[in-house]
Amino acid sequence: MLRKVCLLGIGSTLLAGCFATNTSQAPIASTYPITEQQKMQAAHHWDVLAQHQAELLTQNDLLKSQPLYIKGADQVTPFSTAFDSLLTSQLVEKGAYVKTSAAQAAQISYKVQVVKHDDRGAIRPPKGxxxxxxxxxxxxxxxxxxxxxxxxxxxxxAGAADLFGGNLTSETDQEVVITTQVTMADQVVYSNSSIYYINPGDNGHYKPAPVKNVNVSNEW
Incomplete structure (x- = not known):
């Protein structure tokens, strides 16, 4: 009996050696390290973004003494209308030379993309x-x-809620990617992107209103 067990063990070891270990027919899913992403849900947050961009632009070596022109968004949205004014105010406050025409000026433009995830997996709660x-x-x-x-x-x-309530928020299945760029002589000299969670009901702030089709008929 002992001999059979030993032979079986040796056979299993030899058989296992014929196959590589730690293998898979397809890549296994792994997770990213925990990161944080802010949630944009107030017009004040647009001003915070404008302030951040103004600081980066006025500290950029290529743009410190360069006249700047803010190009309006190709598609008007509540965000674009507000952001044009907020960015202008923040740049002027920081001493930038902001022109009202594009002649002889570096052109600031921005792109806004709303991303909706239709099948997002579970997101673990914050650490602790x-x-x-x-x-x-x-x-x-x-x-x-x-x-x-x-x-x-x-x-x-109640005490815990008062102390930590302001730190609590929730992830959503919708995000917005906002990219600010500066071009000079057809060359991109500055580009910066920010990504935020948004509430699903707020996605209309970042997308143009849908065009309504009107049926026209010559019948009375």
Missing amino acids: ALTALATGIAVATIPFNHWGEPALALLPA
Whole structure:
């Protein structure tokens, strides 16, 4: 019996050696390291973006002393209308020379792309969220066990909500990619892209309104 077991073990080892280990018929799925992405959900956030772009533009060595002209968006949207004004204000505030015509000026333009994911996988909660939740539940049980008034059990949870509520937001299946570029003599001398989550109901801020077809008939 022992001899058969030894022979079986040797045979299995030799058979395994005929095949490469750690192989797969197709690439296996892996995850990216955790990163953060901001969520744009207020006109103030457009101003924050304009301020950020103005800082980068005025600090760029090629553009510091260059007159700038902001080219309006090819398609008018609520975002483009506001961003034109906000970027102009931020550039002027930082001392940039902003012209109202394109002659002899570096041209600033931007592109906006709305991305909708139709089949996105699960997104893990922020690091420590589950631990904090478990801790909060455990702390909330203390009043039931030691305090006379059950309503006091709400205090730890309310305190945690007040402290951390502003840090909480949710991912969505829609994002917006905003790319700001500067061209001089048909050469791109500056390009910067920012990506944000947006609420699904806000995608109309970044896309032109759909054209409504009107049926025309000569019948009365």
